[in-house]
Amino acid sequence: MRSLRLDPELDEKVRQAAAVKGESVSEFLRHAAAARAEETLSTRPSQRFDDVAGVVHGGGGRARRSGDAFADSLVEDRKRP
Numbered sequence: 036m037r038s039l040r041l042d043p044e045l046d047e048k049v050r051q052a053a054a055v056k057g058e059s060v061s062e063f064l065r066h067a068a069a070a071r072a073e074e075t076l077s078t079r080p081s082q083r084f085d086d087v088a089g090v091v092h093g094g095g096g097r098a099r100r101s102g103d104a105f106a107d108s109l110v111e112d113r114k115r116p
Contacts, residue, residue, distance in 0.1 A: 039064075 041049060053063035 049063060050060055053060045056063060058066070
């Protein structure tokens with residue numbers, strides 16, 4: 036058994052929505068909670084960014100050059116007394 040507090044504005048919206056659906060407020064909230072839980076649990080963590088992953092293309096190439104830059108910095112460090 037759970038209880039929850041709703042602010043007056045949300046409480047009124049829930050009451051109206053339940054009436055439109057022909058359900059009790061409790062039944063309406065149970066259906067809403069079940070749908071939200073199913074939606075949350077059915078999405079694998081690896082899918083959370085599917086809509087944005089790979090969308091931005093920055094031109095690339097910098098990661099390939101980072102090894103050279105690191106090697107150069109090591110050489111410079113060795114040259115210093």
